[in-house]
Amino acid sequence: MRLFDTHAHYVSGAFNADRDEVVAALPERGVTRTVCPGDDLDASARAVELAAKYPHVYAAVGVHPEECEGWGAEMMEAVRALARKPKVVAIGEIGLDYHWPNNPPRELQKRAFHDQLALAGELGLPAIVHDREAHGDSLAVVREHPGVRGVFHCYSGSAEDAKTLLRLGWYLSFTGVITYKNARKALEVIQAVPLERIMVETDSPYLTPEPYRGRRNDSGYVHLVAEKIAQVKGLTVEEVAEATYQNALAFFAISE
Ligand code: NI
Numbered sequence: 001m002r003l004f005d006t007h008a009h010y011v012s013g014a015f016n017a018d019r020d021e022v023v024a025a026l027p028e029r030g031v032t033r034t035v036c037p038g039d040d041l042d043a044s045a046r047a048v049e050l051a052a053k054y055p056h057v058y059a060a061v062g063v064h065p066e067e068c069e070g071w072g073a074e075m076m077e078a079v080r081a082l083a084r085k086p087k088v089v090a091i092g093e094i095g096l097d098y099h100w101p102n103n104p105p106r107e108l109q110k111r112a113f114h115d116q117l118a119l120a121g122e123l124g125l126p127a128i129v130h131d132r133e134a135h136g137d138s139l140a141v142v143r144e145h146p147g148v149r150g151v152f153h154c155y156s157g158s159a160e161d162a163k164t165l166l167r168l169g170w171y172l173s174f175t176g177v178i179t180y181k182n183a184r185k186a187l188e189v190i191q192a193v194p195l196e197r198i199m200v201e202t203d204s205p206y207l208t209p210e211p212y213r214g215r216r217n218d219s220g221y222v223h224l225v226a227e228k229i230a231q232v233k234g235l236t237v238e239e240v241a242e243a244t245y246q247n248a249l250a251f252f253a254i255s256e
Pocket of ligand 1: 007009037093203
């Protein structure tokens with residue numbers, strides 16, 4: 001069984017003490033590919049470097065809504081330059097986050113999201129979207145970019161919005177959150193969505209699946225996400241692992 005962790009922040013400070021050890025060991029632990037997203041320009045540049053170092057690591061570059069203070073033409077050009085580096089397979093993570101009251105203003109978040117979706121379209125790259133408590137606005141921005149495909153990572157919206165995203169050609173990915181006690185809504189979405197549009201991720205170092213919740217997360221736990229999806233859909237974990245692996249190869253346009 002092989003797994004593709006489509007979202008793990010290995011440039012996070014949480015891995016400063018043992019980054020190389022953890023990342024180098026992933027293939028032995030069954031995780032033969034992973035995408036490291038950026039959340040600001042510095043992290044995006046470091047994701048590109050990490051991808052250059054490890055054959056099984058790919059990078060996404062972009063500015064996260066929580067980090068979009070100062071967004072404008074200059075930052076946009078910096079993302080564009082990073083996006084042209086080798087092994088950059090997506091623009092992300094980008095999106096909207098209305099959870100924290102001290103986040104950048106919503107209008108600025110929307111502008112950064114719009115601009116980066118347009119960039120994804122221009123470069124022919126998929127987008128990795130973070131949508132926290134901003135479902136209506138996130139979907140509205142996505143609808144304005146019909147030529148762009150993407151994934152809503154750590155999907156937390158309704159089954160109805162999920163169906164809208166699927167009609168638009170988008171994917172959904174799920175984290176260890178689906179193993180938590182309060183995950184009923186996400187499990188209903190998983191039941192409603194065809195496996196062909198689902199990917200698995202850890203969002204490491206965050207969101208460690210049960211029964212390890214509270215520990216630092218890494219891609220070695222992503223099989224627990226696949227197991228939960230298998231349980232909900234009445235499939236084997238091997239079937240879910242391989243289907244989500246193939247989905248990720250197609251989504252990121254990675255050849256075997
Ligand atoms: Ni993330």
